[in-house]
Amino acid sequence: MRAISALWLAMAVSASGVPGDPGETALRFLEKVRSRQLNLEPGGDTALAPQTSEPKRREIARRLSRMADDLGGDPLEVGAVHIDGGLAGVLVRKTDGFDPSHMQVFPIAVVKRGETWAAAPVPASFENTGFGYDEALRQRLAALQDWMLREQVLDLATLRDQSNERMRRNIEKALPAETLRTLDSQQAAGRFASACARRNLPEILALLGGLSATLPEDWPLRLKAAEAAVRAADPRRPWHLLMAENVLRVPVYHEEEDGEALVSIACLDPAGSGPQSATLQVEVIHLALAKTAEGFWRVDPPEDFLWDPGENEAPTDDDLDYDLADAFAGKLAGLDPPVPEPSARQAMEALLHRLQDGEFAAAVRLIHPSVEAGNHPYLRVARLWQFLRAPGAIHRAIPLSFQENGDRATAICQFFSARSPDRFDPRVLNFQKTAEGWLWIIKGGEATEAWARAEIKRLEETWQDRLLADCPVIENLADSGSPGEAEARAVVEAWLVATASGDVPAALRLTARLGMPDSKSAVLRNLGYEMTGSQHHSGPPAITGVHRGGVWTAVGVRSAPDGKAAFPLYPVVQTPAGPRILLEIDLFATKNRSREFLNKTALERLRHLPPATAAGLRELFLKYQAGIAEIPPP
Template structure:
C-alpha cells in the first residue's frame, strides 16, 4: 500500500495548459495510449490528504474508463462549460461507431491549481480535491455539481438525437428501400435470416427496426444492438448466434407456426383486427450439427411488427439475451418458449420438401461431384435436395416405424410422440445435417475431393477426402452412401452406414460388402497420402551454395507465416529434409507442433542475426511459443535444394537455456555425426556455437524484463 501512496505523491505534476474544456478533452483523449498511469494520476486535482484506499479506488475507476474508451473506440467532443473563478464544470460528449445507444455525456469538475487547470478525480463532483470547507466555497461547489447533474440530462437527449440521425444515414444503404418497404412479413423474415448467414451486421440491425424505433413496442435497444454485434462475429457468451450465422444449420420458416391468436381471433372478446395486421409470429426451425443446450433441433418464435415503412423483426430472447449470464439467458428464453413448438417444429422438414424439389443424378460420379460442389459453396439446401425422401404412409397405432428414425429425437415433455412419419423424416434430416456439419468441421471445404467409389448394382459408396489444417495434417475420410431408383441416384442419410429403412432389405449384404472393402482400402489410402507428402518436401542438395542473408531472412519469415496461416502441404513446400524418411509420421507430427506454436504466438518474431558456414546459413531468432507468456530461441537452418532454398526441418538446435536442452543438443549432434559428412557436421557445430553466443543476451534481456514486471 505504501508503494501506491508514493505513486501518487511522487508523480511529477503534469498540468495541461488551456481552458477547462480543452484540459478535460486532452485528458480523456490521452487514454488512447499517450498517457501512462503516472501521468493519469498526476493530471488529477487530487488532495494530498486523500487516503491510500481512496487513491487506489480512484485510479481503478479511471483505468476502467480508459478500458471502456478503448474497447468502444470512443471519441470526445466538448458540449457545455460553466466557469466560476478557479472552478469549472465541463460536459463532454462521448460517441462511438458502435451506435447511438452507447453514446454518453461525461461530467467533470475542473480545478485551477498552480496556474493551470486539472481534472477533479471523481466524475460529476469535486470530491477529494482538497478545496476546503468554507461556506462560500461549498456553496459554489454545490451549484456547479447541481448544474452538471441537470445539464447532463438535457445534453444527453440532444446528443442521442444527433447520433441517431448520423446512425440512420450510415444504415440507410444496408438494405434496399424496396426490400424494407415490402408488404410481406414472411419475405422480411427470409431477408433477416439471409442477412445473418451472409454476415451483414448492419442489415441485421436495420431489419430489427432500429431506424423506426419510435413507432415500435418498447425494447432494450442497447442490449439488442450489443447482442447483434457480438453474435454476428460469434462472440456471444451463450454461443447460440451460430444458429443464425452458420451455413451448417438448416433453417426453415414454418408458415402454420404463426401466433394462434390470429387463427382463433373470433373467440377473443377483446380482439382488435388491427393487431393481426400489425403483428405476426413465425416459428423458425433450426437443425444444427452441433448441440445447443443438449438439442440439435431448436424451435424459435420470431415476432414481426408492421411499421409505416415495412415489417420489422423483434429479436427473440433466445438471441437478445445471448450475451448475458446463463441464468438471465435461460429465464428470458423460457419465458418466450412454448413446449408445443417442440412437436410443431418437426413440420419444418415437410415444409422444406414442399418448397424444394427432389434432385437426382444420372450416376454416382455425377452425384459425388455435386456434393463436392455443395461443400465448396456451403449450399446445404442443395445438398439436402439430393437426399432420400419417401411418400408419407399411414402407420397403425402401436406399429414401430420401419426406419427407427423416431429414436433419434427426444420425447416431448409429456413423453408422447407426435406423427410417427414426422419423427422418421426428422431422423433422416438429423443424420444428413450431422454429416454436413462434421464434414465442414474437418477442413476447408474447398479441399474436399472424391478418392474412392465402390458400386454394386443399384447401390454405391463414395469416399471423400478432406485435407486438414493446423495439427490435423492427416486427411479425414467421409463416406457417402447412395442408391438408385426410377428417378436416379440419391444420397442415403447415414454416417458410418446408411439409415435403416431407406433402402430395400435385399440390398443389406451389398452395403456390408462395400463397407468392408472401404475398411481394407483405408490403410492403403493413408500410405498413398504419405507417399504424396514425400514428393512435396524438399531434399537438401549437398552441392548447392548458401543463401544470401536477405534471401534467407525473407524465406524464414515466409516459412513462419505459412506455418501460422496456411495448411501442412504449403508448409512442406518451403521445408527440406536431409534424407527422406520411410514414413513421415514423426516429421509431420513435429511440424504440426511448429505450426501450432506459430498460430498461438501473440508477439511478433524477432530476427537476431544470420551467418553462413559452408552451404548452410543459420538464422537466429527469438519467437513467442507460449501464447505470449514464454519465448524460445531456435536456430533455423536454410539449405539449398535442387530448385531453390528451403528451411531444414529435421535438425533442431535451440538456445540452451538449461542443462537439459544442452544435453539434448549434444545427443542430436552425436546422431548427426553418424549421418552427415565431417565438413557438414563442422558447419552445423559452428552455427550452434554462434547461435548460443548471439541469442543468449537477447533471451536474458527478455527474461529480466519479465522479472521486473512481476
C-alpha cells in the same frame, strides 16, 4: 437555476467550434481515458501538479481505469459548460445507446494555463492541479465543483426523460414508420431476421415495437436483450442463430389470422451447439407477430430471447418441431439452388476451398439435393466445416487420391491435424454429374465406394509419401554447397508465414528430409509443433541473423510463444529443388536441460552424414547459442 443552466448550455454550443475550448478539451481527455492512452505525468495530458505523490498518482490512475470501463464504446457529446475565468466545469454525455440505464453524464474540471486548457486529472474536482488555496479561489473552486455535481444529476434525469423521444428518432432513421407500415407479417419477420444478421439495433428495435405510441409492457426486457445481443461478440442462443455469420436460415412455416401471425425459421449452425459444440442439428425459431394500433406488424419474441444473461439457465422449449426441421433441406434448395462446377476436380477444389476459407452458404451450394437424404447432406458438410474451422486448432483437408468414372467421382483426402500430424485420417468425398455440372453427394455409387475402400487400404502405407511429395530426401550434402544468405532468409520468412496461416502444403514445399525410417513422421510431427506453437505467439517472429558454414546456412529467429522468448535455429540446405529447411533437425538456443537433450538428439540424426558435415551444423548452433544474451534461465 434552470435558466442559468440553459445559459451555460448556450455558451457551450456557441464555444464548441473554438479550438482548445473547455468542451473540446474535456472530450479529448475522455477519449484518451477510454483508449487507456492518457499520459498522467505532469505536463502530459492533464493539469496534474508536479508535486503530486506517486501513491496519489496510482490512485488517480485506478479511478480513471474504472471510468474507461464506464465510457464503453458509445460516442460522447458536450453538454453544459460553466466558465469562470481560467476555470471551467464541463458535462460530457454518453447517450448513443437506447437503454436509458446506460446513459451517463461525466463532469470534468478544466483549467487554463496560459492560452491552453487542460483537464484536471480527477473528475468533478480541481484536486491535484496545484492551485493555491486563498479564500476567494477556494470559493470559486467549490462553486464550480458544486455546479458540476448538481448539474450532473439534473442533466442525467433530463436525458432519461427524453430517452423515448431520442430513441424513436434514432429508430426512424433506420426504419421509417411509413416503411414499416407497408410490411406484411412474413416480410416483417424476414426484415427482423435480416436486421439481426446485420446487427442493426435500431431496425431490430423498430420491429420489436419501438415505434409504437405505447411501448410493449416488457419493453425494458426487449431493449436490454437486443442491445446485449448486438454488442456481444458471440451472442447467446437463440440470438446467435439470427446473428452468427455462417448460420443458414430458412423460413419453413407461416400462418396468419385476426391480426396475429407465426413465422418459423429453420437454422443450421455449422459451429454446432451444446458442450464443445458437439451437437449438429437443424434448430427452429418461432417468431410470433401482432398487428399494432398503428398498423405495424410487431415481433413478439419468445421468452428465451428475453432471458437475462445473469441468470443461471435460459428457458428452453423441449417441443422441437421435427416436421419443420425436416423441411429445411427442401426449402433451402428452392430458395438458394445448388450451383454445379464444370468438372469433378473443380467441384472438389471448390468444396475444399469453401470449407476451409470461404462461406458456409457457398459450400452448401455444391450439395446435390436429395429428397431421400433430407437434411443429412447438409449436416455432413457442416460436420466437415466444424472440423476444419475448429477454434484454436489447425486442421486442413489435403487431397491424396482422385478417381472419375462416368458420372461419378471420388476424392480421398487426408484431414490433417497439427495436434496429431502423423495420424492417418482419410475422408471420402463423392461427386455426381448432373445436367448442369458436378455436385457433391453424400453417398457414392457401388463402384466408386469399392475403389475408395481399396485405395484407403493402399494409402495406409503410402499416404505420408504422397503428402511429402514436394519434400526432397537428403542423401549426401558434401557437394551441394550452402544456400546464399538472401535465399535462406527468404525460405525461412516464407516458412513463418505458412506455419502461422496453417498452410500445410505451402509449408511442406519449403522442407527437406533425411532418408531415415522415421524421417517422414519426424517432419510431420515438427510441422505440427511449429503450427501449434505459432498460434500462441505474442507477436510475429523475427529473423535475428543468418549463419553460414560448410554446406549449412542456418537462420536464427526470435519468437515469443506464450509471451516467453524462444530462439529456434533453422538449418537450410541446398537441394535439386532449391534451398529447403531440414525440418527434422529442430534446434533451440536454451539453458534448459530437457531442451539441451532434445537438441543433442536432433543433431544425432545427422550421424549418417559425413562426420565433418554433422560437426559443421553443431558448431554453427553452438556459436548461435553463445551469441544470445537473453536466453531465459532454466
